Amino acid sequence: MRYTDLGAITLTLALVFTLYALATSALGAALKRSALIESGRRAALVVAIFLLAASGSLIAAFLTHDFGAVYVAEHSSLAMPWYYSLSAFYGGQEGSLLYWATMLSIFTAIAALLHRRTSAALMPWVVAVLMAIESFFLIVLTFVTPPFTRMAIPPLDGAGLNPILQDPGMLVHPPMLLLGYMSWSVPFAFAMAALITGRLDAGWLRNIRRWTLAAWCIQTTGLLLGMWWAYHVLGWGGYWGWDPVENAALLPWLTATAFLHSTMVQERRGTLKVWNLALIIATFALSLFGTFEVRSGIISSVHSFAYSSVGPFFLGFLALVVVGALGLFFYRLPQLRPEAAFDSVVSREGSFLINNLLLAGVAFATFWGTIFPIISAQLRGQTMTVGTEFYKQVNGPLFIALVLMMGIGPLLAWRRASTSSLARHFRWPAFLAAVAAVALPFFGVASFWADLALAVCAFTTVTIVYDTWRAMRVRHGHGENYLEALAMLFSRHRQRYGGYVVHLGLVVLAVGVIGSQFFQTEGEGQLKVGQSLTVSGYTVTYRGITDTMKDGIETVQTYFTLSQGGATPETIAPGERIYPGFENQPASIVSITTHQLKDVYVFLAGYDGSNTATIRVFVNPLVSLVWSGGLLMLVGGILCWWPERRRAARRAPAPSSVAARARVEVAP
Amino acid sequence: MTAVPTGAARRVTDWRAALRKPSVLAGIVALLALAVVWGVLLFRAAQPPTLDERVHDVASQIQCPVCNGESVADSPSGLAREMRGVIRQKLAQGESEQQVIQYFEARYGDTILEAPPKSGFTTLIWLPPVLMLAVGGYLVFAVGKEWAATDPAGALAATRTDEDEELDLSEEERRRLRETLLRELERDEGIPFGDATVREEQA
Numbered sequence: 001m002r003y004t005d006l007g008a009i010t011l012t013l014a015l016v017f018t019l020y021a022l023a024t025s026a027l028g029a030a031l032k033r034s035a036l037i038e039s040g041r042r043a044a045l046v047v048a049i050f051l052l053a054a055s056g057s058l059i060a061a062f063l064t065h066d067f068g069a070v071y072v073a074e075h076s077s078l079a080m081p082w083y084y085s086l087s088a089f090y091g092g093q094e095g096s097l098l099y100w101a102t103m104l105s106i107f108t109a110i111a112a113l114l115h116r117r118t119s120a121a122l123m124p125w126v127v128a129v130l131m132a133i134e135s136f137f138l139i140v141l142t143f144v145t146p147p148f149t150r151m152a153i154p155p156l157d158g159a160g161l162n163p164i165l166q167d168p169g170m171l172v173h174p175p176m177l178l179l180g181y182m183s184w185s186v187p188f189a190f191a192m193a194a195l196i197t198g199r200l201d202a203g204w205l206r207n208i209r210r211w212t213l214a215a216w217c218i219q220t221t222g223l224l225l226g227m228w229w230a231y232h233v234l235g236w237g238g239y240w241g242w243d244p245v246e247n248a249a250l251l252p253w254l255t256a257t258a259f260l261h262s263t264m265v266q267e268r269r270g271t272l273k274v275w276n277l278a279l280i281i282a283t284f285a286l287s288l289f290g291t292f293e294v295r296s297g298i299i300s301s302v303h304s305f306a307y308s309s310v311g312p313f314f315l316g317f318l319a320l321v322v323v324g325a326l327g328l329f330f331y332r333l334p335q336l337r338p339e340a341a342f343d344s345v346v347s348r349e350g351s352f353l354i355n356n357l358l359l360a361g362v363a364f365a366t367f368w369g370t371i372f373p374i375i376s377a378q379l380r381g382q383t384m385t386v387g388t389e390f391y392k393q394v395n396g397p398l399f400i401a402l403v404l405m406m407g408i409g410p411l412l413a414w415r416r417a418s419t420s421s422l423a424r425h426f427r428w429p430a431f432l433a434a435v436a437a438v439a440l441p442f443f444g445v446a447s448f449w450a451d452l453a454l455a456v457c458a459f460t461t462v463t464i465v466y467d468t469w470r471a472m473r474v475r476h477g478h479g480e481n482y483l484e485a486l487a488m489l490f491s492r493h494r495q496r497y498g499g500y501v502v503h504l505g506l507v508v509l510a511v512g513v514i515g516s517q518f519f520q521t522e523g524e525g526q527l528k529v530g531q532s533l534t535v536s537g538y539t540v541t542y543r544g545i546t547d548t549m550k551d552g553i554e555t556v557q558t559y560f561t562l563s564q565g566g567a568t569p570e571t572i573a574p575g576e577r578i579y580p581g582f583e584n585q586p587a588s589i590v591s592i593t594t595h596q597l598k599d600v601y602v603f604l605a606g607y608d609g610s611n612t613a614t615i616r617v618f619v620n621p622l623v624s625l626v627w628s629g630g631l632l633m634l635v636g637g638i639l640c641w642w643p644e645r646r647r648a649a650r651r652a653p654a655p656s657s658v659a660a661r662a663r664v665e666v667a668p
Numbered sequence: 669m670t671a672v673p674t675g676a677a678r679r680v681t682d683w684r685a686a687l688r689k690p691s692v693l694a695g696i697v698a699l700l701a702l703a704v705v706w707g708v709l710l711f712r713a714a715q716p717p718t719l720d721e722r723v724h725d726v727a728s729q730i731q732c733p734v735c736n737g738e739s740v741a742d743s744p745s746g747l748a749r750e751m752r753g754v755i756r757q758k759l760a761q762g763e764s765e766q767q768v769i770q771y772f773e774a775r776y777g778d779t780i781l782e783a784p785p786k787s788g789f790t791t792l793i794w795l796p797p798v799l800m801l802a803v804g805g806y807l808v809f810a811v812g813k814e815w816a817a818t819d820p821a822g823a824l825a826a827t828r829t830d831e832d833e834e835l836d837l838s839e840e841e842r843r844r845l846r847e848t849l850l851r852e853l854e855r856d857e858g859i860p861f862g863d864a865t866v867r868e869e870q871a
Contacts (some may be wrong), residue, residue, distance in 0.1 A: 236742035268852075353811065357804045365797035372793050376779070379789075386793060387731055387739060387782030394797050414852065427691065434698040438705045448709040522724060524752070588744070605744055616744070 004069045007057030008148040011098075014050035014105070015138040017043045022131035029124035029197075037124045041112050044127050047134065048105040055102045058147055059089050068154035071095060071147050077160035079552045079580065087170045088161050093310065094147035096178060100291065101137040103182045104130065111186055111211075119207050125193035126186075133185050136317050144310055163579040163587035169229030177226060177249055180219030181287040184252060186211045187259075188284035188325075191277055195328040200335055202267045205276070209267075212260055213641040217634060219253045224630040235588045235603040237522060237618030239626060240513075242391040247370040248290035251363055255283040258359035265349045268414060270339025272349075275356070277336070281325045286367075288318050344416035351409030358402045365394040392517075400453050403510050406503045407460030410496070411467055428466055433459035450518040457507050457514070464500050464507075494639055501636030509629030515597075515622025524605070526614045536619040538564045538600050543571070545610050554578040556586075558604050558613045562593065574604040574615065599623045723756045726765050729782045730772050739782050 021043035028036030058071070062085045067073040075088040075095070090096040108130040115123050141147065161170075187208040194204040226246065231239035240246060259279040265272045292314035344350065369386040411425040437455035445451050468489065475485035490497045523535035532541035543559040556575045563569035574591040591602040601618040686692050717725065727741035732748040740748045740755075751772075758768045772780055784790030 235744040236738060238742065241738060241742065353808050357801075357808050361797065361801045361804060364800045368796050369793065375792070376789075385731060385779075386784065387729075389729065389783030390793060393783065394794075398801075427695070431695060431698055434702045438698070438701045441705055441709060446709065448706060451706070451709060523720065524749075603744060605749060606746070614749070 002068075002150075003057040003060040003064065003066060004148040004150060007054045007061070008146070010050045010053040010057065011138070011141060011146075011148065014047050014054060014101075015135065015142055017047045017050065018131050018135045018138055021047060022128055022135055025124045025128040025131065029128065040124065040127055040131075041116070044105075044112050044131060045109050047131070048102075048109040051098075051102040051105045055089070055098055058095060058098060059086060062086060062088055065158070066154075067156070067158050068150050070149045070151055073151070073155055073158040075158070075161055077158040077581075079157075080160060080166070083171060084161055084166050087165075087174075090174050090178065091161050091165055091170070094141065094145045096174065097137055097141055097145065097310075098147050099175065100178055100182050101134060101141060103179050104134050104137065104185055107183060107186055108134065111189075115207060119203065121197055121199060122190060122193040122204060122207070125196045126189045129189035129192045130185060133189075140310055140313055144313060160579060160581050163577065163582045163585050164233065166577075166579065166587065167229065167233055169225065169233065173222065173225040173229050176218060177222030178291070180215065180222040180249075181252065181291050183211070183215035183218050184256065184280075184284045184287045187215065187280055191280045192325065192328065195277070195325075195332050198332060198335060200273060200332065202270065205263045205267055209263070210641055210643070212256065212263075213637060216253070216256055216260060217637040217641060219249075219256065220630070220634055220637060223249055223253060224627070224634070227630075228627065231623070232590055232592065233588065235590055235605075235616070237520065237601050237603070237616070237620060238516070239623070242366075242369070242386075242388045244370045244373075244385075245290075245294050247366050248286075248293045251367055251370075252283045252287040252290060254359050254363040254366070255279050255286060258356045258363075259283060261352050261359075262356050265352050269349055272352075273336045273338065274333070277329055279356075281322070281329065282363075285318060285322050285325075286363075288314065288321060292318060346412065346417050346422070348409065348412045348414045348417075351405060351412050355402065355405050355409060358398050358405065362395050362398045362402075365398075366391065369394075396449075399510065400456050403453075403460050403507060404456050406506065407456075407463040410499065410503070411463060425467070426463070429459050429462035432462045445518075447518050450514055453514045454511065457511050460507050461504065464504055468497070468500060490639070494642065494644060498636050498639030498642075501639055502633050503636075505629045505632030505634070505636055507629070508625050508632055512622045512625030512627075512629055515625065516620045519621045520618060522616065522618045524614070524616045526612050528612050529610075533615065533617060535617045538562060538595075538617070538619055540572075540602060540615065540617055542613055542615075545607060545613065552580045555589075556604075556607065557589070558607060558615075560591075560602065560615070562600060562602075564595065572600075572602055574602045576604060594624055597622050597624055719756065719759060722759050722765060723752060726755045726759070726768050727752050729769055731780050731782055733776055733780060 021040045023040075024036045024043065025040030028034070028038075028040055061069050061072050062076055063082060065072070065076070065078060065085075071092060071094050072088075075091045076085045080088070088095070090099045108127065111130070112123070112127055115126070119126075190204045190208045190211075194200055226249065227239040230241065230246075234241075256279075259276060262272050262276050262279065266276050292311065369390050372386050407429065408426070413421065433455045436458035437451055440451050440454055445454060468486070471489055472482055472485040475488060476482055480488060521536045523533050525531075525533040527533060527542040529542050529544055532539050534540075539562070541561045541563070543561060545556065545558045548555050548557075555577050557573045558575055560572050560574070561569040562572050570593065572591040572593060573589075575589040576586040577589065578586045588603060591600075593600050599618075599620040601620055603616045603618075604613060605616050606614040724741050727748075728739050730740045730751070732738050732740050732743035732745060732751070734747050735743045735745055738748075740751045742748075755768055758771065759765070763771075769781070778784070778788075778790065784793050
């Protein structure tokens with residue numbers, strides 16, 4: 001038996017068990033039959049095993065170069081190193097859908113194992129909803145784009161992977177992003193289960209808090225890796241081009257970030273229930289839209305190597321999800337009354353409202369700009385792309401306002417913040433931000449908008465640091481040293497201080513974005529050997545070119561010396577690789593060297609034998625802050641997500657330590 | 669017997685006293701400096717941009733016709749490189765930025781512009797996000813007004829007359845509420861449980 005046969009069989013079995021799990025879970029929950037529910041739960045676990053076997057078979061087919069399998073022949077070749085053969089697994093449509101489905105089955109299994117007892121009432125419906133999503137993917141995989149189709153006469157070699165995908169980025173970015181899209185299924189399923197059962201208190205939110213945080217971390221990683229890959233490969237000196245597919249990945253991230261914040265209001269104050277449900281439905285719908293958009297080719301994008309025929313199926317499923325979810329939502333609307341009234345807009349919950357407005361604003365503008373080409377094509381019969389200027393002009397100010405709210409929001413008290421506490425919290429940050437705004441123009445920040453944006457970043461940084469410092473002082477007053485105090489703050493208020501780390505990371509990232517947006521300089525030139533080009537004090541001198549052939553891959557390298565002032569010159573080698581079968585699609589090798597916080601980014605745009613080389617040179621200040629800020633955001637996200645085991649153990653005997661202590665003290 | 673200062677006189681002395689406080693003084697100085705610096709940044713005569721900057725400025729406003737959503741400034745394609753050459757040549761010949769952009773617009777239509785014009789059909793791009801923000805902003809504002817209108821003291825008084833028995837809290841309920849408050853305090857303000865004052869109160 002071939003691996004592909006095993007794959008086809010296990011895939012079919014997975015579909016059968018998925019439908020079984022869907023039916024028994026839903027029926028068992030509706031009829032209150034625990035035997036049916038248990039059977040459905042176990043079937044869902046079996047689906048994960050079958051799909052792991054199916055994915056394993058496809059990977060094995062790739063690693064054994066089984067070109068009789070159409071998918072393997074179309075996406076890999078003998079010349080590819082094993083790790084790119086492995087990554088070709090999700091390099092095409094069939095494989096990436098199989099990857100999605102497999103990961104969903106694993107997440108379903110984890111949810112089924114973790115929440116079996118903690119939320120017994122919701123779980124059957126959670127399993128049913130997850131299995132309904134799973135069945136869509138498996139039906140498409142079985143009947144529309146089967147990954148295990150074979151051809152009668154296998155070719156001697158495969159077609160190979162698109163050169164632009166043969167990059168380390170390929171090993172990490174697509175699986176992370178697809179996993180990110182997929183992972184919103186679990187919070188969505190809990191929301192649907194809450195709507196179906198009518199258990200609309202904050203219980204389902206507590207269940208999904210860590211799922212949402214995990215999904216947020218995965219999506220953030222996927223986005224950052226995408227930015228990093230674009231920066232290293234595309235050759236235009238930037239990392240975010242407001243490309244439709246990038247936008248599609250950002251959209252669920254924005255609504256999910258809004259959701260993470262507004263759920264805190266519901267958990268604490270019992271309000272914003274309607275809004276939270278709307279946000280999680282939107283997040284899941286947008287992540288389906290993202291998965292679908294990459295595959296559909298409806299909007300022209302730099303990701304346009306992945307066109308396919310599943311578009312109508314995805315659109316149909318998306319419509320079904322939206323209509324179904326909204327139907328349930330409106331059915332339960334009368335039960336979604338707030339449990340408490342708001343007291344004041346100058347409060348934590350008020351700041352969350354503004355944060356949500358801003359995030360929803362960015363999401364809507366981005367969504368609108370992304371789908372506008374379709375509208376334009378329908379109304380005027382003319383294709384167009386909405387350029388980056390639109391996004392910069394609309395989203396830029398909104399992002400700066402968001403950074404400002406990140407400084408203000410966390411320091412406002414719940415319910416109502418007093419004027420004296422406002423003065424106490426914000427006078428130092430405001431003063432230091434003003435000092436920064438006055439000082440920065442003397443250090444070369446000549447643009448008003450850049451100065452304003454950087455001052456806002458300074459304000460938010462100071463509020464975070466200042467608040468942490470004051471909390472440390474309080475603990476210090478109780479006899480802890482400062483380091484101990486900081487560690488205790490993080491261990492006892494992980495959510496709050498983890499959130500601060502995320503915010504700080506985003507501020508660092510914002511400074512990087514502001515730096516590279518406002519202060520990028522560039523130059524372009526056609527150089528003969530010995531000639532040089534100078535951009536912002538960095539001089540690039542052309543030295544020569546080599547052309548080597550190895551394993552059928554042609555590598556062109558040009559050599560330049562890069563010098564600045566009196567520093568020792570270094571040799572840089574931008575170039576390109578030409579893969580067999582993709583002669584007119586060379587993959588570029590961009591040279592990026594970091595000098596303090598400035599990136600010198602050199603892209604080989606063209607060459608004329610050994611006579612001349614045409615290069616574009618960008619000097620990008622502060623881009624490295626984008627990566628370190630992103631990393632910091634991830635660390636903060638993981639801190640928030642990390643289980644609080646020690647605390648749970650300590651609290652286990654008495655759910656509320658104060659209650660216990662108070663009772664002990666009151667009792668005698 | 670000392671003269672009691674009149675209301676107006678007291679206000680003046682308050683004001684003078686406030687000015688003498690270093691924190692208020694520092695704030696005022698910072699605001700003034702900020703106003704001066706931002707005024708200069710906004711209204712100073714801009715330095716004439718170099719030809720490179722002008723080429724980049726124009727090129728970043730035009731989309732590369734053969735690429736997928738990249739501007740002429742960003743695109744690595746050959747056509748974009750040639751278009752940058754044309755832009756450089758035309759600017760060097762003394763044409764204005766607007767003339768060069770119009771030259772390309774006349775050839776490729778207005779959809780080639782990076783920022784679609786805020787008139788005609790492409791207004792449809794700009795309008796909905798702005799409208800959405802305006803409506804959302806109004807909603808938040810309206811909710812805020814509603815919150816402000818529910819004066820907590822008044823609300824409390826109202827509850828007292830309406831639901832007297834609910835406010836007649838038992839000892840048990842009072843303790844439960846206090847515990848909730850303590851827990852919220854711990855979570856929000858980082859004040860540890862069993863703070864000395866709280867314990868005294870409880871005892």
